[in-house]
Amino acid sequence: MNNHYQLTDTDFESQFSNSTLDASLFNHEAHIRLAWIHVTKYGVDKAVKNVNTQLVNYVASLGAQDKYNNTVTTAAVKAVYHFIQKSKSDNFKDFIEEFPRLKTNFKDLLSQHYSINIFNSENAKSSFLEPNLLPFD
Numbered sequence: 001m002n003n004h005y006q007l008t009d010t011d012f013e014s015q016f017s018n019s020t021l022d023a024s025l026f027n028h029e030a031h032i033r034l035a036w037i038h039v040t041k042y043g044v045d046k047a048v049k050n051v052n053t054q055l056v057n058y059v060a061s062l063g064a065q066d067k068y069n070n071t072v073t074t075a076a077v078k079a080v081y082h083f084i085q086k087s088k089s090d091n092f093k094d095f096i097e098e099f100p101r102l103k104t105n106f107k108d109l110l111s112q113h114y115s116i117n118i119f120n121s122e123n124a125k126s127s128f129l130e131p132n133l134l135p136f137d
Contacts, residue, residue: 114129
């Protein structure tokens with residue numbers, strides 16, 4: 001298997017939550033898909049909690065704890081939620097085509113909310129930093 005799209009949403013969510021998802025499948029787009037699955041199934045607040053908890057466990061299973069960033073993960077879920085509210089799509093593939101900037105311009109998207117580089121901030125990695133420019137809705 002060479003693409004996360006080869007898994008159903010249920011299988012993708014299950015493998016990720018069990019830390020059995022092949023690491024080669026978990027790219028940025030897959031991270032956005034995970035947020036989409038959780039927001040559409042559980043709502044934004046539960047999605048933030050689920051995705052952060054599962055991501056901590058997943059990166060630990062890979063020995064890559066330094067890759068986890070609480071602020072980026074939470075911001076990703078909240079950004080996905082923002083676009084879901086505007087979306088006409090009922091599946092992730094259509095959703096990401098409808099809002100490609102989540103995939104192609106994610107850093108630029110978050111720079112509208114943060115004046116600091118949250119991707120390299122130690123504080124942002126360990127705890128969620130509220131946006132200081134534009135709040136998430």
